[in-house]
Amino acid sequence: MTMSENEPGREADGDPGGAPGGDGDGxxxxxxGFLNHLIVFFLVMIVLVPVNFVLTPDRPWFVFLLVGWGAPLALHAAYAMGLFGSTGRGRR
Incomplete structure (x- = not known):
């Protein structure tokens, strides 16, 4: 199916065109993007926590990674939920 056969302004795969990052559909x-970030976070932690306990069981350095990566992940969650709305600039 070509673009001309679809609804105006919609790509052939159903995603709206012109919106970087795919944010155009609600x-x-x-x-x-947040779910991808969360999956990568858990996969990396699943690997690094056992590595920490095998190599240096007396020093839990994985906690620094949990906090250092977890805080931006929490901000990403807030962004994905729409808690960082527009600041009102440009609107009248």
Missing amino acids: GRGRLR
Whole structure:
């Protein structure tokens, strides 16, 4: 199916065109980005926590990674939920 056969302004795969990051359809792109971030976070932690306990059981350095990466992940969650709305600039 070509673009001309679809609804105006919609791509052939159903995503709206022109919105970087896929944010044009109600924040689905933001949620998808957050879920990718969350999955990578858990996968990395699943690997690094056992590595920490095997190599240096007396020093739990993985906690620094949990906090250092977890805080931005929490901010990303807030962004994906729409808690950082527009500041009102440009609106009248």
